[in-house]
Amino acid sequence: MSKQLVEQCQRGNAFAQKRLFDQYANRLFRVSLRYVRNEPEAEEVLMNAFLKAFRGIDKFSYRDDNGLEAWLRRIVVNEALQHLRAKRHLPIFQADEESEEQSDPEPLPDAGLDTERIYALIRELPTGYRTVFNLYAIEGYTHREIAEQLRISENTSKSQLSKARALLQTWLTQYGYEAETRRIS
Amino acid sequence: MVMKQKPDEFPDNWVRQALSQLPDVPPPGSSFNSERLWKELSPELQQVPPRRLVGLLWWVAAACLSGLTLGWFWLYQSTNEQTVVATHASRNKADASVVSPYTPISANEIARSKVAEKERPVPSFRLQEHAKERRKGESIPKVIEPIEAVVHMPEVTTVAETPSISEQLLGLPESNVAISSPKRRFKVVHENELRAEEETRPKLYPTENFVRIGTGGRTESDESRPALTLPLTHKPNQ
Structure with missing residues (x-):
């Protein structure tokens, strides 16, 4: 078809x-x-x-x-x-991401941790974290490919990913899903 | 879907699988409308992509350039041919003038040419409506209509055709020669051609035993002969 x-x-x-x-x-x-x-x-x-x-x-x-x-x-x-x-959101600057990390996610519409809530939480991540997490965890890019795409070093990509995971875990814990997110980081 | 059912999955993979199960609809609360986007997209799809347009423009530019080059080449070639032909023609004319004997001009011919000089048409301008209007005393219009100018100019005008004092002295009656057509009295010949003509003309006296006086240059034919050159300023007694 x-x-x-x-x-x-x-x-x-x-x-x-x-x-x-x-x-x-x-x-x-x-x-x-x-x-x-x-x-x-x-x-x-x-x-x-x-x-x-x-x-x-x-x-x-x-x-x-x-x-x-x-x-x-x-x-x-x-x-x-x-x-x-x-739009000059890239390349990622470490200092900017540090300042963004302190912000809390906006309140989500539904109570249950369904796919829509995960999707919304990913969208709430800071630009650098979100981009690296999307490319690595969802699209399946390697750190080397991400580094080339975003014009950053591989170490920056790795650190951005670990911070994105940590932030996601924190948010998910806040929503009461400790058991699931314990293994994320 | 509740994530508690899959506690042992790798976190990235877990998120990936969760997102893959999202429904094919816009997120809740989104104002996304695929039909509206298609309406914006479809006119763009009908247009020629810029890359193709650029390629097309390159082809057009290349065609124009090649056309101009070919045109210039063709023009250059034709101009060269014309120059060669013109050169040949002028050489032939020069040869003919050297070979042809000098023809004396008779008095009748001079008279005819004088009359013809008088008959030479003067540029006349026809003012169509303006003369009449002035006569009537009317005001001159601000917008002047195009005037048809009839100018009769001779095809070739040479210096030799200007009237001279000798012609005036002849004083022939004009009525006798009014019908005659203009004829050239003199032939315009280049100085070099005149020299050549003089050289080819038969000499009335032998010049072998003559002595050249002065410091003037000698011709190639003279160089073969022995000659004595006396400068004009030379004084033998001093």
């Missing part, structure tokens, strides 16, 4: 492009929103990412749906990093 969709998109079929967009827009919007602070920025990132995806889909060779999603996700992540660089 998706293979035909990709082939049609490669031929420039607008209907196929719309279907592909509908299929992945919400999911990729969440990805974008994990990297940037607010929704307008996330929408901008998503739009640019889809533009690049449709313009570069000729070079994409379809294998399976996971491959397609991973390709689209990678484009969104790269676009988000580019956006952060343009």
Whole structure:
């Protein structure tokens, strides 16, 4: 199904492009929103990412749906990093992150620690912590790749990750999920 | 989904799996609308991508440049050919002037040329409406209409065609020669061609035994012969 969709998109079929967009827009919007602070920025990132995806889909060779999603996700992540660089949120400065670390997370809407709450907590992390945690823990990048992407040293990447984990643990403890978060750090 | 059910999982992996189970909808409280974003995106997709546009522009620029180069080359070539042809033509003319004998001009020809000089058309300008209007005493309009100017100029005007005193002295009646067409009385010849003509002209007296006086330069033909040169300032008795 998706293979035909990709082939049609490669031929420039607008209907196929719309279907592909509908299929992945919400999911990729969440990805974008994990990297940037607010929704307008996330929408901008998503739009640019889809533009690049449709313009570069000729070079994409379809294998399976996971491959397609991973390709689209990678484009969104790269676009988000580019956006952060343009907005001067990157590169990460250690001093800035230290000051941000003291802030408490905003009150979350639901009581239970479900996926939405985890998602919201990740979004509450400071920019540097959040970016490194997203890239390492969720996207599966190595510290070396993160260092290259964010133009920082590997040690900085490692320290940012450990601080992100510690902060997440603290917040989760505050919400009463000590048992689960004990193992995070 | 409650995370207490999976206590032994590696934390990063645990978060990753939790996020992968998120529903395909925007986060709660979000104002994200995929349809609205598509409406913004679709016009952008219809446009030619900038890279292709830049590539296209490069091609157009290259085509223009090559066209200009070819045009210039073609023009240069044609100009060269014309120059060569013109050079050949002028050489032929020069040769002809050297070979052709000098033809004396008769008095009739001079008279004809004088009349023709008088008949030479003077540039006349036709003022269409202005003269009439002035006669009537009307005011001159501010906007002047284009005037048709009829100028009859001779094709070739040479210095030799200007009237001279000798022509005036002839005093021939104008009525006799009014119908005659203008004819050239003199031929414009380059100084070098005149010299060549003089050299080729048969000499009336032998010059082999003449002595050249002065410090003037000698021609190549003279250098082969023995000659005595006496400067003008030389005084033998001093």
